[in-house]
Amino acid sequence: MMSNHGARITQGQFSYLPDLTDVQIKAQIAYALDKGWAVSVEYTDDPHPRNTYWELYGNPMFDLKDPAGILTEINACRKTFPNHYIRVMAFDATKGWESPRMSYIVNRPKDEPGFVVERIERDGRSQGYTIRSYATMKPEGKRYP
């Protein structure tokens, strides 16, 4: 049984929707900027859901007023890493929050192979499970040709 056709990874906001268009991305960024959150662009080629720390593209962007600047950066990142996962993250520095408030994918590889379930035999014949992306069988940088 295939429960996730095409094996699209579903992490962060809007991941069950079709990919956001640039206009939609801009509107989301504008929302974050209005709230005073710092927006940054991150990329990775390890789609494991526990991989929370992606690589930061360029410098973090503070004091921006308009989404156009961030969209420029997203496009630059897409050009450099056309076949990586790229996400936009909005960080709220307010005391008590101090954590990301938004995170959504804006670029994904053409071909997402999905995950394999691995079973581990443990003491007393008990069984443990883990998942692993087929893509990560290959070394970093060669995962999405």
Add this chain to the structure above:
Amino acid sequence: MTSEPAAVDLHAEYAASGVGEVLDELDRALIGLAPVKKRVREMAALLLVERARKSMGLTQAAPTLHMSFTGNPGTGKTTVALKMANLLHKLGYVRKGHLVTVTRDDLVGQYVGHTAPKTKEVLKRAMGGVLFIDEAYYLYRPENERDYGQEAIEILLQVMENQREDLVVILAGYADRMDTFFSSNPGFRSRIAHHIDFPDFSDHELFQIAGFILEEQNYALSSSGADALRDYIAQRRAQPHFANARSIRNAIDRARLRQANRLFEAASGPLDAAALSTLDGEDFRASRVFSGGLASDKKRADP
């Protein structure tokens, strides 16, 4: 798709956009500068008509709005730029209407590979608003062929051309040096549609400006104070480093200092509000301007 209107009422558009308020504010807040005000009015009219034409489907492309402000220091370039940002925002040509003021230091890096991220950072901050580059001619230093300024210029030109709807660039500086700058960077000249020249203030205008500044800070001039200030303006103009309105602001700040000192040393009884907020002739006359300027400048004048 909304259908295009068959006719537009320019006066209704003018009233609805709130441009009138900005222009009135410009008239009220700035003394003198008649040619500048005239140019700004003309531009506002042009942009309003352009917007109407766009709504009727007569034009597609975003107009070139980059400007250059030339004039001596203290002639109100930054203040007008601020108003201009507001104006463009009201007319819908920039989305946020904020002004980012930078100089060479904010754009040009110190080592290889430092300039591009720095310039891009500034451009990103200015997007949706107006980027004001003060003393823009410092970006180009022909005497050093490895100067990183050229790199900043190239990035700037690219964004000025390709992202015209995202930001407006205003270059500012002294008239003669800006001319040299433009002639050695023809790319800039062709991308800038509006050149506005800021004239120097007359003595009378500077005196009016002083009145404005004093009123803002709740100070008044005694009659001897007014005479002293008029003399001060006339003499200060002839001395080096004269910066129009900025010199006047500084003179007033120093007069306030002397006034405070005078009150502190001379007053024996309680002082009323009038005494606390009146600048006297001696507060200005004690300035070095009346004894021929700064000692260091005098030395330079007669070697």
